[in-house]
Structure formats: structure tokens, C-alpha cells
Amino acid sequence: MAPKFAQLFVSALVLLTQLLSLADARNIGVCYGLNGNNLPSPTDVINLYKRSQIDNIRIYEPYPEVLQALRGSGLSVAIGPRNEDIASFAGSQDAANAWVNKNIVPYKNDVSFKWITIGNEVIPGPLGANVPAAMNNIRYALSSVGLTGINVTTVLAATALGASFPPSAGAFASDITGTIASIAGILAQENAPLMVNVYPYFAYSSDPIHISAEYALFNSTSAVVTDGSFQYFNLFDAMCDAFNAALEKINFAGVKLAVAETGWPSVGNPPFTSVANAQTYNKNLMNHVLQNGTPRRPSYLMDAFFFEMFNENLKENAVEQNFGFFFPNMAPVYPFW
Ligand SMILES: *[C@@H]1O[C@H](CO)[C@@H](O)[C@H](O)[C@H]1NC(C)=O
Ligand SMILES: *[C@@H]1O[C@H](CO)[C@@H](O)[C@H](O)[C@H]1NC(C)=O
Numbered sequence: 001m002a003p004k005f006a007q008l009f010v011s012a013l014v015l016l017t018q019l020l021s022l023a024d025a026r027n028i029g030v031c032y033g034l035n036g037n038n039l040p041s042p043t044d045v046i047n048l049y050k051r052s053q054i055d056n057i058r059i060y061e062p063y064p065e066v067l068q069a070l071r072g073s074g075l076s077v078a079i080g081p082r083n084e085d086i087a088s089f090a091g092s093q094d095a096a097n098a099w100v101n102k103n104i105v106p107y108k109n110d111v112s113f114k115w116i117t118i119g120n121e122v123i124p125g126p127l128g129a130n131v132p133a134a135m136n137n138i139r140y141a142l143s144s145v146g147l148t149g150i151n152v153t154t155v156l157a158a159t160a161l162g163a164s165f166p167p168s169a170g171a172f173a174s175d176i177t178g179t180i181a182s183i184a185g186i187l188a189q190e191n192a193p194l195m196v197n198v199y200p201y202f203a204y205s206s207d208p209i210h211i212s213a214e215y216a217l218f219n220s221t222s223a224v225v226t227d228g229s230f231q232y233f234n235l236f237d238a239m240c241d242a243f244n245a246a247l248e249k250i251n252f253a254g255v256k257l258a259v260a261e262t263g264w265p266s267v268g269n270p271p272f273t274s275v276a277n278a279q280t281y282n283k284n285l286m287n288h289v290l291q292n293g294t295p296r297r298p299s300y301l302m303d304a305f306f307f308e309m310f311n312e313n314l315k316e317n318a319v320e321q322n323f324g325f326f327f328p329n330m331a332p333v334y335p336f337w
Contacts, residue, residue: 028286029056029078029305030325031261034063036312038328042069045309048330049075052337058260058305060120062103071110078195078260078305079103080117080155083127089118089137090130096137097144105145113150116142117195117260121157124176132182139190151192154183155260158197161242166227167296170242171249184252193258193303196243200235201264201281205272211235217277218284230295236262236285237294244296256300259289263307266333268318279334282306282325 032045039045046069049057058078059066070077081089081099088095104113118135122128131154139152158164160180162173172180187194204216214220216235223231225238232238240257247255264281265273285304293300311324311333325336 026053026055026290027301027303028054028290029058029076029303030054031058031060031305031308032066033060033308033310033312033315034066035314036310036328037314039310039312040328040330042066044330046070046073046075048326049073049309054337056114056303056305058115058117062099067103067107067111071107074112076112076114078115078117079113080120083119083122086119086122086127086134087130090133093137093140096134097141100138100141100145100147104142104147108145108147113147115151115153115193115195115258117153117155119154120260121155121159121197123154123156123160123179124173128176128179132179132186135183135186139186152190153187153192153195153258155195155197156180156243158199158203158239160196161246164239164242166225167230167232167238167241168227168245170245172246177250180246181250181252184247184250184255187255188252193256194243194247195258195260196240197261197307198236198239198259199262200239201272203235203239205269208272213277217280218288219280227295232295234284234288236288240294240302241296244294256297256302258302259304261305261307263323265319265322266324267322268320273319273322275334278323279336282336 042065050073056076060080061082062079085099089099116138118138119127119131123131135152135154142150160172160176161170163169163171200216204211215224218234220233223233225232243257247253262285264278266275266278267273289302289304308323310326310328311322313321315321324333326332
């Protein structure tokens with residue numbers, strides 16, 4: 001009896017440790033862009049993620065130095081090809097295999113790839129129609145090297161919605177509905193999330209007459225929008241639920257969302273941009289997504305990536321340059337992590 005009991009005890013301990021480490025990982029990540037000429041080395045950046053206890057990282061291209069620095073880091077990685085490469089994957093299984101063999105296979109034993117994003121905001125757009133076939137070919141390339149279970153998905157911009165207000169009116173733009181339905185079919189089969197970029201900042205700063213700062217910053221203590229039986233206290237939930245309603249309309253209610261980008265700039269367009277607003281939005285967003293789903297998906301906690309790690313001086317304007325949590329010298333823009 002005794003050895004059996006000991007064995008049971010050990011398996012219980014192992015299980016408990018696994019549960020604890022699961023509870024430990026937050027479904028929160030930060031995007032790491034490289035549009036700056038003064039950014040720290042990838043190794044320093046990955047160490048900064050680790051010191052800051054940021055578990056998930058999103059990168060926009062398979063930069064070899066970044067992938068090298070990610071080895072053994074334990075971070076969960078979202079990675080995508082360059083948008084320009086997607087058409088070749090759609091047209092050629094060999095091209096998809098080559099991308100996977102070059103950028104994923106050499107790292108697969110010590111880098112934890114969780115999401116492969118085929119296209120960042122290419123739908124709507126001229127490249128968009130390539131996405132479903134490119135996703136299938138990349139998925140096939142992964143499974144032929146024994147990699148199953150990685151989420152192969154795409155990232156949509158808010159402009160993919162032809163209607164978004166009230167959230168129940170959410171619908172994909174008619175010219176892309178077929179493409180999105182093909183993508184949703186793949187996602188449903190693989191149980192992978194559809195990724196979306198959600199920026200209450202841009203909605204609010206372009207229409208401050210109709211959208212209040214409190215609603216955009218999660219500061220409202222009463223419902224701002226009532227939509228049938230759903231009550232919205234913040235714009236983020238309303239924007240996400242417009243996507244959920246759009247998925248319901250094409251009969252893919254079961255496809256879940258993950259947020260590939262969200263954030264708030266600290267500089268560039270006062271009074272909408274400020275360090276205080278950026279800090280408020282990001283703090284409130286973090287508390288919100290760690291504890292709450294949206295009104296249409298109340299029990300589903302979405303994975304979310306903040307945009308972004310650093311202020312990047314080569315982006316096109318002051319707002320775009322100032323979404324970072326950190327200055328290029330790695331000093332925090334405001335206390336957060
Ligand atoms: C797939 O994506 C979901 C939602 O973002 C995530 O929770 C899950 O861990 C991912 N699965 C794998 C195998 O990486
Ligand atoms: C939002 O709430 C924070 C406190 O959580 C406060 O510092 C900030 O001034 C508020 N901003 C607005 C616009 O309501």
C-alpha cells in the first residue's frame with residue numbers, strides 16, 4: 001500500500017504544481033515592435049519582459065535575433081510572417097513549408113509558439129483573399145513537422161466591420177464576409193481564436209462629442225450603452241462584442257476572440273493623449289480582461305496583447321510613436337509592471 005500511496009501523493013503534488021503554474025500565467029502580453037533606431041538589444045528586451053513578469057509577447061516578423069533571444073525564455077509567442085509573404089503561402093505549399101522550416105522549426109524545442117498570425121490587418125485589403133489558403137498551408141506545414149495545436153489565425157482591424165454600433169448590429173463588411181467565413185471555419189475546426197486589434201483611443205479621439213473619456217477609459221460606474229439585454233460600461237467591450245455579433249451573424253458564434261493589440265498613446269494629441277490617460281486605460285484594461293468577459297461572452301476571459309513595449313521613433317507620427325510602456329532606454333513611461 002505504502003508505495004502506491006506515495007505515488008498517488010507525488011501525482012497529486014505534480015498536478016497541484018501544474019495548476020499553480022497555470023494560475024500564475026496571466027493571459028496578458030505586450031507587442032514588441034522594432035520601428036526605432038535606438039531600441040535595446042533583443043536580449044535586453046526579453047530580460048525586461050521577464051523582470052516585468054510579462055508572459056506573452058507578440059512580434060510582427062520572424063526576426064532571427066529576437067527568436068534567438070527567446071530561446072529558453074518561457075515566454076509564449078505570437079509571431080507572423082510579413083504581410084507581403086502571405087500570397088506566396090496561399091499559392092504554394094512549398095513556400096509555406098519553407099517559411100515554417102526557416103522560422104519555426106529551428107526554435108521549436110525551446111521557444112513556445114502559441115499563435116501564428118497570418119496577416120496583420122490585411123482584411124479588408126488586396127491581400128485579404130489569400131488569408132484562408134495561406135492559413136491552411138501554414139497549418140499543414142506545421143503538422144508535417146509534428147507541430148500541432150499552435151493557433152494559426154489572422155489579425156483583423158476594426159475596419160473589417162461594416163457596422164459596429166450598437167454592438168448587436170456588428171457585421172463584417174459585405175465584400176469580405178466570404179473570406180471571413182472561410183477563416184472562421186478553419187478557426188472553429190482548430191478551436192483557435194480570431195484575433196482583433198481594438199483601439200477605443202482612436203474611436204474616442206475621433207468623436208469626443210459622442211464618446212466620453214469615462215466610457216473610453218473604463219471609468220464609468222453606470223451603463224453608458226444599453227443594447228437589448230446587454231449593458232456596456234466601457235467602449236472596449238462594445239467594440240469586442242460588435243465582432244462577436246458579426247461572428248454570430250455568419251453562424252460562427254463558437255469562434256472566440258483574442259485581442260492582438262490594444263493600448264493608449266501617452267503623447268501626440270492632447271488632451272486625448274496623456275500619461276495619465278494611458279496609465280488609466282492600460283491599468284483598467286488589465287484588471288478588466290483578467291476578471292471579466294464581455295457582455296456577450298461573460299465567462300470567456302480573452303487573451304490580450306497591449307500595444308506596445310517601447311516608444312518607437314521611426315513610426316509615422318507623434319501618436320504612433322508614443323504607445324510604449326518603456327522609453328528606449330528601458331525606463332518606464334509610467335509605473336505599470
Ligand atoms: C490558442 O489560443 C488560445 C486563446 O488565445 C490560448 O488560450 C491557447 O493557449 C492557445 N493554444 C495553444 C496550444 O497555444
Ligand atoms: C479615470 O479614473 C482614474 C482613477 O482610476 C482617474 O485618475 C482619472 O482622472 C479618471 N479619468 C477620467 C477622464 O475620468
